[in-house]
Amino acid sequence: MRKLKTVLIIGLAMVFAVGLSMSACAPAPEVADPDVGVEEPEADAYDYYEMLNEHATTTDDPYPDSPAEGRTIAYTDIMGGIPFCANVYGSVQEEWAKAGGAAEDLYYADNQYDATVGLQNADILLAREPEVLIWFQFDSMVNSIVAQKFSEAGIPIIAVDVPVPGAPFMGVNNFQVAYMAGEKAIQLVEDQGGIDTVDNIVLMQMPAGGEVTMLRSEGFYQAFADEYGVDVIDPMTIRADGGAGEAEEANAAMADVLASIPDAENFVLTSINEQTMDGCISAIQTAGRWDPDNWVIITQGVDDVGQAQIREGLTDAGIAYFPERYGEYLIPAASAFLQGHAVPPFMYVDNEVITAENIDEWYPE
Amino acid sequence: MAHNQEEAGVKKEKKFYISNTVTLVIVLIAMFVFFSLTSTHFLSTYNIVSMISNLSFMGIVAAVLTMVMISGEIDFSIGGNIGLTSVVAAILVDSGIPGWLVLILCLLMGCAIGVFNGFLVTVVGVNSIIATVGTMSVWRGLAYTFSDGRSVLAVDPVIDFLGRGNIVNIPFPIILFIIVFALCYVVMNQSKWGRKIYAVGVNPMASFLSGINVKQVKFLTFVLCGLAAALGGLILTSLSMVGMPQHGQGLELTIISAILLGGTALGGGKGQILGTLTGILILSVLLNGLTMLDVYYYHIQIAQGAVLVAVVATYEVRQKRLQQ
Numbered sequence: 001m002r003k004l005k006t007v008l009i010i011g012l013a014m015v016f017a018v019g020l021s022m023s024a025c026a027p028a029p030e031v032a033d034p035d036v037g038v039e040e041p042e043a044d045a046y047d048y049y050e051m052l053n054e055h056a057t058t059t060d061d062p063y064p065d066s067p068a069e070g071r072t073i074a075y076t077d078i079m080g081g082i083p084f085c086a087n088v089y090g091s092v093q094e095e096w097a098k099a100g101g102a103a104e105d106l107y108y109a110d111n112q113y114d115a116t117v118g119l120q121n122a123d124i125l126l127a128r129e130p131e132v133l134i135w136f137q138f139d140s141m142v143n144s145i146v147a148q149k150f151s152e153a154g155i156p157i158i159a160v161d162v163p164v165p166g167a168p169f170m171g172v173n174n175f176q177v178a179y180m181a182g183e184k185a186i187q188l189v190e191d192q193g194g195i196d197t198v199d200n201i202v203l204m205q206m207p208a209g210g211e212v213t214m215l216r217s218e219g220f221y222q223a224f225a226d227e228y229g230v231d232v233i234d235p236m237t238i239r240a241d242g243g244a245g246e247a248e249e250a251n252a253a254m255a256d257v258l259a260s261i262p263d264a265e266n267f268v269l270t271s272i273n274e275q276t277m278d279g280c281i282s283a284i285q286t287a288g289r290w291d292p293d294n295w296v297i298i299t300q301g302v303d304d305v306g307q308a309q310i311r312e313g314l315t316d317a318g319i320a321y322f323p324e325r326y327g328e329y330l331i332p333a334a335s336a337f338l339q340g341h342a343v344p345p346f347m348y349v350d351n352e353v354i355t356a357e358n359i360d361e362w363y364p365e
Numbered sequence: 366m367a368h369n370q371e372e373a374g375v376k377k378e379k380k381f382y383i384s385n386t387v388t389l390v391i392v393l394i395a396m397f398v399f400f401s402l403t404s405t406h407f408l409s410t411y412n413i414v415s416m417i418s419n420l421s422f423m424g425i426v427a428a429v430l431t432m433v434m435i436s437g438e439i440d441f442s443i444g445g446n447i448g449l450t451s452v453v454a455a456i457l458v459d460s461g462i463p464g465w466l467v468l469i470l471c472l473l474m475g476c477a478i479g480v481f482n483g484f485l486v487t488v489v490g491v492n493s494i495i496a497t498v499g500t501m502s503v504w505r506g507l508a509y510t511f512s513d514g515r516s517v518l519a520v521d522p523v524i525d526f527l528g529r530g531n532i533v534n535i536p537f538p539i540i541l542f543i544i545v546f547a548l549c550y551v552v553m554n555q556s557k558w559g560r561k562i563y564a565v566g567v568n569p570m571a572s573f574l575s576g577i578n579v580k581q582v583k584f585l586t587f588v589l590c591g592l593a594a595a596l597g598g599l600i601l602t603s604l605s606m607v608g609m610p611q612h613g614q615g616l617e618l619t620i621i622s623a624i625l626l627g628g629t630a631l632g633g634g635k636g637q638i639l640g641t642l643t644g645i646l647i648l649s650v651l652l653n654g655l656t657m658l659d660v661y662y663y664h665i666q667i668a669q670g671a672v673l674v675a676v677v678a679t680y681e682v683r684q685k686r687l688q689q
Contacts, residue, residue, distance in 0.1 A: 080662050110662035115605055115612065117662075120419045124656050127412035141516040141607040207514035207610075214514065
């Protein structure tokens with residue numbers, strides 16, 4: 001028995017030694033360069049994409065010549081089960097059908113805000129050999145290895161909301177939308193008497209979502225810092241970890257924030273999405289500190305939950321990402337790849353500040 | 366006559382007795398057949414190899430955590446340990462420290478984490494659930510603190526090889542996975558120390574009275590668990606090329622589910638390394654196969670939970686029948 005154990009341990013040590021020596025000889029892997037693959041195109045190179053994009057945004061008719069017929073693409077969700085993602089996926093499915101694609105040829109996987117799950121999904125989708133990958137995953141650095149794998153397999157990627165090295169990007173500029181939210185909040189603060197009347201600015205963040213997600217609140221802070229100066233804004237800013245984007249943890253975090261500032265009355269509040277804002281508002285009401293006149297609340301996304309919050313007067317405004325329109329950009333881009341045409345390196349959705357005054361214009365009931 | 370009948374009855378029981386592990390293997394084979402028939406890409410070499418490669422870091426931790434659980438304890442801090450190791454490894458690589466040294470330092474840190482958990486449980490006497498749920502948050506919090514909540518790129522030939530290298534076309538994580546399982550199997554089934562772990566799990570007091578150093582046995586399983594989790598963290602860092610404080614989040618429940626699925630008792634004293642291997646394979650095959658079929662993740666979770674409950678309930682029913 002002792003001999004067997006000794007042999008096993010020596011075997012283990014040898015495998016490690018061989019492995020490590022081999023690795024030392026191996027060349028360092030190349031980290032995908034964000035600029036590689038995004039070549040400078042000719043002026044009319046994006047005509048095909050732009051034609052399909054315009055078609056998708058202006059009509060419900062099928063795409064000309066059914067560019068997706070008989071082709072396969074894969075789509076990953078950043079976090080299935082929340083309204084924003086459901087809207088994005090619904091839009092992708094709808095446009096895929098308009099492009100002539102069959103439902104079973106649109107492969108789906110849910111990355112669950114989890115890099116480990118994302119890596120597994122990347123491998124599963126590679127095994128299924130789609131012709132284009134639409135990749136929606138929270139961590140831009142993990143996207144490097146995904147880009148490397150799909151590049152080796154010759155499968156083009158379209159990045160959604162979070163950059164993927166070498167891939168065209170579609171979605172929102174997280175810092176820009178947060179800054180927009182900040183500017184709207186500043187306007188409301190000024191309407192209510194200025195920054196001197198505000199006790200605290202609360203940023204309900206999501207560190208678990210990675211750096212890009214953090215920009216959704218840091219951009220908000222930056223707008224205030226630019227307007228009033230860091231010396232004024234820093235002391236009144238509270239950053240809290242609102243969990244993984246769901247209401248429950250945000251509720252607990254907001255309750256803790258309120259308990260830590262018992263004398264504060266006037267607040268500015270933002271969070272990374274409307275589910276977390278739901279949790280925050282619930283905590284404020286539970287604490288008996290809910291008075292809409294004392295709160296300036298701006299949300300991000302304006303999904304179904306966000307629209308309800310604005311209509312019911314729970315929030316002052318939201319920055320609309322129009323997830324229900326993502327497919328109008330993604331499927332034309334995928335179709336362009338499928339037909340051998342170029343895709344623009346950046347496809348931004350136009351964001352809008354949605355308030356009670358204009359919500360019916362954008363989201364008719 | 367009655368004695369003969371009883372003997373015949375026993376023989377009859379034995380004749381139809383199938384062990385829990387064999388039952389699991391049958392379930393696993395059935396799942397393989399099902400997914401092979403329903404998905405054209407499931408049985409491809411790429412899919413099978415990448416699936417095992419991706420589960421390897423979980424499997425390594427599960428194998429050693431099985432020993433902890435058989436000894437009657439549990440370690441919930443494995444996920445936090447993985448996150449902390451991942452971040453520390455990436456920061457050290459980023460600061461220019463050679464990969465081999467980073468590897469050693471991180472494994473030593475894993476041991477230190479295990480020593481701390483073992484100390485809390487065996488010396489201070491804190492219940493292992495409470496102790497490791499507490500340290501889970503500590504390791505995770507440290508990971509966020511060290512990384513400032515950011516991902517850190519970890520590119521180094523040695524670290525890269527851990528998760529993405531090959532030896533004779535076999536991914537290195539799979540080789541590590543097989544070695545760790547083989548070692549754990551030998552330890553638990555062929556060695557005195559393995560028998561001590563079972564004995565301690567079944568009855569710590571009787572084990573103590575028969576001369577077994579109960580605290581030492583449990584302490585060592587915690588140290589090994591810390592080491593295995595650190596190795597898992599290094600492999601995950603290599604697989605993702607990134608050190609992330611989020612790495613391993615929620616993994617403790619997946620791994621413990623696989624161990625329970627494999628037939629290990631929460632109360633200790635019962636369990637098999639091969640059962641854990643089959644349990645982790647079942648959960649991974651289920652995730653992989655259902656994802657291949659475009660099933661939503663939350664529906665996959667329902668399936669995984671249902672399989673866990675169904676299999677463990679089957680164990681209990683069979684156990685009761687055998688006792689009767």
